[in-house]
Amino acid sequence: MKIHNFEQFEEQITKNQDIFKEEVKDNKKVILICGDSGCVANNSLKLKEKFDLLINQKNLQDRFLVKLTGCFGFCSKGPFVKIMPDNVTYHKVKEQDIFEIFESHLLNNVIVERLLYNKTKDISLIDFYNKQKKIALDGCGVIDPHKIEECFAIKGYTALKRCLSSLTSLQVIEEVSESGLRGRGGGGFPTGKKWLTAYNQQNEKKYVICNADEGDPGAFMDRAILEGNPHSVIEGMIIAGYAIGASKGYVYIRAEYPSAVKKLEKALEDAYEYGLLGQNIMGTNFSFDIEIRLGAGAFVCGEETALIASIEGKRGMPNAKPPYPAIKGLWGKPTIINNVETFANLPFILKEGGVERFKSVGTEKSKGTKVFALAGKVNNIGLVEVPMGTTLRELIYDIGGGIANDKEFKAIQTGGPSGGCLTKEDLDTPIDFDSLLAKGSMMGSGGIIVMDEDNCMIDVAKFYLKFICEESCGKCTPCRIGTTRMLELLEKISDGKGEESDLEELDKLAHYIKKASLCGLGQSAPNPVLSTLDKFKEEYLEHIKEHKCRAKVCKSLIKYHIIPEKCHKCGVCARFCPVYAISGTVGKEPFEIDPEKCIKCGLCMSNCAFKSIEKTTGGENND
Amino acid sequence: MISSKSKEEIYNIIEKRKNMETPLMMILSDIQNKFGYIDLEVQQIVAEALNIPVSEIYGVVTFYSYFSLKPKGKYVISTCFGTACYVKGTQGIIDEFCNKLKIKPGETTEDGLFSIDILRCVGACSLAPVVTVNGKIYPHVKIADVDKIIKEYKDKEVLMNENS
Numbered sequence: 105m106k107i108h109n110f111e112q113f114e115e116q117i118t119k120n121q122d123i124f125k126e127e128v129k130d131n132k133k134v135i136l137i138c139g140d141s142g143c144v145a146n147n148s149l150k151l152k153e154k155f156d157l158l159i160n161q162k163n164l165q166d167r168f169l170v171k172l173t174g175c176f177g178f179c180s181k182g183p184f185v186k187i188m189p190d191n192v193t194y195h196k197v198k199e200q201d202i203f204e205i206f207e208s209h210l211l212n213n214v215i216v217e218r219l220l221y222n223k224t225k226d227i228s229l230i231d232f233y234n235k236q237k238k239i240a241l242d243g244c245g246v247i248d249p250h251k252i253e254e255c256f257a258i259k260g261y262t263a264l265k266r267c268l269s270s271l272t273s274l275q276v277i278e279e280v281s282e283s284g285l286r287g288r289g290g291g292g293f294p295t296g297k298k299w300l301t302a303y304n305q306q307n308e309k310k311y312v313i314c315n316a317d318e319g320d321p322g323a324f325m326d327r328a329i330l331e332g333n334p335h336s337v338i339e340g341m342i343i344a345g346y347a348i349g350a351s352k353g354y355v356y357i358r359a360e361y362p363s364a365v366k367k368l369e370k371a372l373e374d375a376y377e378y379g380l381l382g383q384n385i386m387g388t389n390f391s392f393d394i395e396i397r398l399g400a401g402a403f404v405c406g407e408e409t410a411l412i413a414s415i416e417g418k419r420g421m422p423n424a425k426p427p428y429p430a431i432k433g434l435w436g437k438p439t440i441i442n443n444v445e446t447f448a449n450l451p452f453i454l455k456e457g458g459v460e461r462f463k464s465v466g467t468e469k470s471k472g473t474k475v476f477a478l479a480g481k482v483n484n485i486g487l488v489e490v491p492m493g494t495t496l497r498e499l500i501y502d503i504g505g506g507i508a509n510d511k512e513f514k515a516i517q518t519g520g521p522s523g524g525c526l527t528k529e530d531l532d533t534p535i536d537f538d539s540l541l542a543k544g545s546m547m548g549s550g551g552i553i554v555m556d557e558d559n560c561m562i563d564v565a566k567f568y569l570k571f572i573c574e575e576s577c578g579k580c581t582p583c584r585i586g587t588t589r590m591l592e593l594l595e596k597i598s599d600g601k602g603e604e605s606d607l608e609e610l611d612k613l614a615h616y617i618k619k620a621s622l623c624g625l626g627q628s629a630p631n632p633v634l635s636t637l638d639k640f641k642e643e644y645l646e647h648i649k650e651h652k653c654r655a656k657v658c659k660s661l662i663k664y665h666i667i668p669e670k671c672h673k674c675g676v677c678a679r680f681c682p683v684y685a686i687s688g689t690v691g692k693e694p695f696e697i698d699p700e701k702c703i704k705c706g707l708c709m710s711n712c713a714f715k716s717i718e719k720t721t722g723g724e725n726n727d
Numbered sequence: 728m729i730s731s732k733s734k735e736e737i738y739n740i741i742e743k744r745k746n747m748e749t750p751l752m753m754i755l756s757d758i759q760n761k762f763g764y765i766d767l768e769v770q771q772i773v774a775e776a777l778n779i780p781v782s783e784i785y786g787v788v789t790f791y792s793y794f795s796l797k798p799k800g801k802y803v804i805s806t807c808f809g810t811a812c813y814v815k816g817t818q819g820i821i822d823e824f825c826n827k828l829k830i831k832p833g834e835t836t837e838d839g840l841f842s843i844d845i846l847r848c849v850g851a852c853s854l855a856p857v858v859t860v861n862g863k864i865y866p867h868v869k870i871a872d873v874d875k876i877i878k879e880y881k882d883k884e885v886l887m888n889e890n891s
Contacts, residue, residue: 143849145864179853223764322810324850358794359756361850395747396758400791401847417751417779419790435748479811479852486853517810554808575791680871682826705826706819710870 174332524635652722
């Protein structure tokens, strides 16, 4: 099985090119089920078990094959079951639906209409997928990540073969530069430029690191890529190694992603078995090894120098740059660090004609696509890949299907704890590195959180700042102490004790921290506060002057109130109240909340079947 | 005191990893996964085996949130506090768990049954808010579900005690 030369590699590609057609030959059917962590959490493994059971019971193993794939993308409507070659996809499938799909569709070719999304058989036709373009996510939701042969079927490793057989290292770097690829981890640094610096270093040892320490809370792009098509990342890393002259690569991945680690381990094993990793790849002089290193839950380790410190077995604290890792990195050797998604773009770019195809997508200064984890208060939550230049409006309304529960859109947060919030006015901003930065936010790694009228922007700023305070490594005083002082000020405001001068103080501190911190985490730590201060100053002032939280989130500024006319006098609220703050007589008098005793936990409201309990704030109904 | 069996397991872990360059993080991850915590005694064993000062190892263990110095409860309730879960109301759920179990995040109940952990992000944002108990995922959790989740495990305990 081991590939010793380019001809043998081509043989593998030819041999496997019809693998998907073979599977469905002679009336056979394949059942694809999403096996990504998101759908697994929603019971998708049970669905596979159930199909297998039915198939085995009827001895139909030669007619039906059940496979687990990576993420289909449309997570909020999962788990998905796709039947090939019919190209029919069922959504929100539950265990009890399997029997019906089996009897009706598989045995009698009758489609189960009720499980179709919007009555559409071919799910790729719906709005959610319409404006997307898959480059980094190529193969996700299509192939079984456990089978390298399926990766060959979608031309996996052909870019590597092209590099090794017909390009010099420098030519590879030139093509990457020419494609305009910029780092997908958030910084947007030109990948080719980084590689060239490392290439120019004279050193017998160099390293390639894949940053899979996806620490941005609310983001799961990298995990989905690694679970959906780990080979694209491995191929990208080998190419990077060839380009800069490294023979060893490391994937630094979060320990919190056990399933991604497992799939990556299997993919590495397969790549070794085929000789795509190890000594003399495809019979050339080039050798490359990849090893997995686990992170242990420190956001700061997404920063290059901190990541290196962590692999070296130290506390993950950043160091001053320069020297840049491309000159002096892991164990003092030239090292390039790229994000998972950056690597996943390379097989596309380095195929024959790939540079031109890649350049044709995107904007002038941001080429290609970007993968986002679209989450929060939109109808369609999921993993999306859009051409750069797509507007935020298209992302939220066309792809995301608008705001859930008919609420009003309030803000969109990009860039995670280092980014900022954008408002209605910014919705027509095209998504690219520079436009988002100009609007006071940033691209970041791809987490996008949509917020509605029920989110308080002071609370949001507090959320991110708390995160930063906990994740600050403590090396620099401005970041360690400054962010804590900022958090205290925000807490004062959300407690209704704020003064207008606090806003100036916040602004001042934010600028000190940005200027005086060593690493990217500290320098961007105040961004969520600055951007909300800029775009939602009114809300800050309401908290301070009117003691009002319009989203009714800040506990000190709200009161729970039972509307007497609506109260059914059932007493359920009183039973749930943990502090016995609610009194009344069942069936006789409306119930009442004692504001002195109330701890504002909200249990009464969430348990009232008649929606008779409301929250009030500021001057409203403040009796 | 650590049992000789556990000691042996720790030596096995170190032996397996020790040929790597700077293997400390990988060894600590393995130990954390195997035992659920890394106390000072264990750190001393690792320090001796790798010839690294124990102070340095303590520094590393306390830096990363994935490593724990103390054993956790039999059932670890992890509430996801990623942004997607946060905007959908995780805070209320954490408060309710703390309220019901009378402990704070990071603490363990006196009977050793429950711990509350705050997770950064499970990456299952379409199921927000998410709570996991020993890996079992509870999607779209509401404040009113908290009691049910705790009860599920208390009932399980009662049943186990009756059977034993």
